[in-house]
Amino acid sequence: MTAPRRFAALRAVAGHVPDTVVDNARLDAELAPVSVAKIAVKTGIDSRRVVAPGETTADLAVAAAEALFREQGLERASIDFVLLCTQTPDYAMPSTSCLVQDRLGLRTDVGAFDLGMGCSGYVYGLGAASALIDSGQADSVLLLTADTLSRYVNPSDAPLRTIFGDGASATLVAASAGSPTFRGFSYGTDGSGARHLIVPTGGLADGDRLAPAASPGARGLESNGHDLFMDGAEVFGFALRAVPRAIAETLARADLTLDDIDAVVLHQANAFMLETLRRKLDLPTEKFVVEMSDVGNTTSSSIPLALAAALRTGQVRPGMRLLLVGFGVGLSWGAVVVDL
Template identity: 55%
Template sequence: MKAHIASIAYHLPAAVLTNEDLASEFPEWSVEKISAKTGISRRHIAAADEFSSHLAIAAARLLFDREGIDPRSIDYLIVCTQSPDYYMPTTACLVQEGLGLRTDAGATDITLGCSGYIYGLGLAKGLIESGQASTVLLVTADTYSKFINPLDKSVRTIFGDGAAATLVRGVEGADALVGITYGTNGAGGKNLIVPNGGLRAGTDIAPKAAVDQRDLVATGHDLYMDGPEIFTFTLDVVPSTVDEVLRKAGLQKDDIDLYVFHQANAFMLEHLRKKLEVPAEKFFVSLAESGNTVSSTIPIALADAVEKGVLRPGMRVLLMGFGVGLSWGGLVATWG
């Protein structure tokens, strides 16, 4: 049995934060400036009583209803989130109960952000191809808006909340997830961090994350991102990782029909596309209506590419995630 991506559905919260809303709060940033810098027009924001488990359950239910999937057919649930409802229990346990999955199904969280979808697919592949499961539900869900200081316009313009549910099934046939490559550099953890609200002060490893150094008043979590450092890291690791994915998969760049990367922001993605010399028609971007939803950007983009007819059965798509951790990963999936 080989692991294949069978289907994807996603859910975005009802509340929307537009560029017009942000420009009214920060008059020095025009609507045009925000759009040009980020490529984002709207971000969906979770309500005060809406958490990652709620988004995860909603996305999975959409998938089940659309595809006619019996929740009891799921052998294993993987929930990827960096904004869990609680320290304990795991969000996966809440989602298992909320979806009515079997009690003999496995359920676990993985705490990763922008690279999480790649890691989740790798784990699903391992579970299926080792015979531990035949059907894996991979759910990515994050509510980064709850971490963001409302006066920090640098991150408010970028991040949105959302969840995606991906069904990974074991089928007979050729390997459909190949060239899997991972990378980690914890020395860069200080560059994207939620410094407050945990058991340890974030300033222990990230002194620049202190709110008084950012002219902010602490609101509980106060997510900090060193944009230039993240940008430099991305331009450094992504091209070499693409090369390694292709090498492991035994493919050339021209063999790839579509490139779908973590949708960080349009400025960064365009730099990557040019550096990799990927034709624009092969490089899919889909973040204008949802923003950077962290672990869900890749599956949301895949679902949008399918809906628009850009991604079709039999196509090879190179997926690449990169960011908080610092962590990165990539693979090539044969679609359908």
């Protein structure tokens, strides 16, 4: 008798953000004479969470995983693979996922590796988790996203301090005997735009060679050792080109239209960009998830944190068909349809 074919399914998602709140009033005081209130009109961000001194990416990832275990009554012995998406690892080596495996008390016969992706990373992580399960290499994958990007932002860089926050998520992707729940995965990469969103310092290569405009000196900044740089206009233009194309490709692969989608969750970059994309796609507001006002742009965690918040409010419910789209640093993008 032939065994039923198994597919990967998104079973649950949980989020975690650090305790420290940095609101716009605090930034107004620290960044004067810059008006953070004026910037917030476009970003849609009222506050963001940042890590405390000594708090690391692994700390956030572990907290998100523990929240998932607690909320779902999940036995940690059931996990047989860990994927951690981060661009702020605790160390150059070993992989942060190895540290997380140990701290969570998971079995030592689990696989674990890091995905060095940013804003599109959650979709890439779902793709990797789905492939592990569909190929029979794993039954239950713990997909984690975690970044402490505030450590990369120069304290004098007002535009970036108002946007980015720290956060983490944990998603359970597990084998199911039902029909496929992930459909239409599509990906894209344009490394020629890498210089537009980059941490030019702190690595092993000369950042000035790849992105001279990102140099702290060129920006009139005293380096903090990392000095995240973003050319907002270039990234905005990229998003307007890449997101509609990714959506069209994914829907075509899934043999669906936007009318078949119950909710759309994009990378939560900033409110102005999201609203521009919503209008460009002609999506009704009730189908469009925006959940970032109190956490900011949390890069790879932005989609799952928004999804977890929408599940709590009821904007997203089990049984819905979702379209998830990540885009940003790389430059890279990814999209997928998910049936909850």
